[in-house]
Amino acid sequence: MTFSICVRERYTDENGTNQTRFGVAVTTRLPGVGTLCPFASEHGAVATQSHVNVELGRKGVEYLDDGLAVEDALEALLNADDGRPQRQVHGVGTAGEFTFSGEECKPWYGDRVGNNFTVAGNLLTGESVIEEAAATYEDSAPPLGPDADVDRPLAARLIDALAAGHAEGGDKREELPVQSAALIVETTEDRSMDPYYNDLRVDATETPIEDLRETYEQAERGFEMTRERYEDADDGDNTEDAG
Template sequence: MRPRALHRRVTTRLAGVGTLCPFAGEHGAVATQSLVNIELGRKGVEYLADGLAVEDALEALLNADDGAENRQLHGVDADGSFVFSGEECKPWFGGHDGSDAVAGHYTVAGNLLTGEEVIEAVADAYEEHAPQRGAESQAGTEGARESVPPADGEPTDPDGDGAAPLPDRLVEALAAGHKAGGDKREELTVQSAALVVEDTEERAFGRAYTDLRVDATETPIADLRATYELAVEGHADAMAKYEAWRMKGERATGVRTRKHRNERSE
């Protein structure tokens, strides 16, 4: 079974994090952090596409990596998740495996953080706006924020499960971690953030707001949210114009067909 969507989101006090950390494909998503090795992300997604489980794929990569103790590597697929932090990562570092939570399979990891509360805040915010599974999960729906509607004709809550759109939930999770302290290197003012969602559902048009980056800014979360909301608005406008053109074309075709039939009958 393929998941409906796979995702990575990330922010740091360095420029261009979106080019280094998040990787997603049809069968899973992987993030490489701390002392970044982009080949771990690329090969991780390839291994998942070859049919390996996420735990087997990422453990195999770490076993072959001489710098594993300086890495953070985590990922998800349709059936599970995996989180690893090497002992030589810079404190505070750590991760969270949310596979048993109501939000399904997800992971959070970070290094050079102000403390564990950052990871906890990200996980809590993500779960708060996640799809609800059963009556025992309904308590979290009252706190769900009003979210930006998806741009391809879907309602804000497309599945009727109390969930905000996935990209929206990811931005909110990053914002919660940032508010809780985030990256402790306050002397580094240039920051970046990125959002990647791999949608496995078939669509007539790809959604233009699921692969976004803010590469250099002093306000990464606010800028990523603004970029996302503007991209949603632009995608909605484009789809509305396309639908109007399509309907106009169908009406014109109908008129020509009727005229042709009338001419033949005469």
């Protein structure tokens, strides 16, 4: 029903402090995927799909917050799940990656582990969907990609990865026109304002990637306008006036 990507990126903030950000993005030919599949915190990102068990994502992130490695957290949850053969779950933690695709997932299904990221999907037109999503992300991921732009937000680059997979065919169920897409980005950085574009959902549309990108662009525009207006505020309370 879905393909998704989870990533971990290390970077240096404006004060020269080492930070880590985690992101997850997903799209499917069903409505409301953002309520079911993507989960993230400042300790990792998890995507749960294919006969979705939301607890794999919710508890998975909770376990990561408690200090468990991602492979230990997700494997433990899968071992306690009677529906394991139908599940697909993957994610990244502070220092590792994990993928699982049960043998009863619907074809085409599969997953891939890359350098600091994972991609997985099921009910796809073919393997090229996740390969293109992975390649597009790799090309933009600092410091690996030849086209990497360290100033371009991760949220925008996650949308690019979804767009690449979608262009390859994505979810094969063309008879289902109502689709959805979502993304979440979290970071260890303590910021006075969290960008509005780091937690976005398009719940019901026939053009999920285009709509998610437009939503991102409007949210980015709104964030920059708000930050410019209130950048001299002593605290975050004044930003409430913008709402």
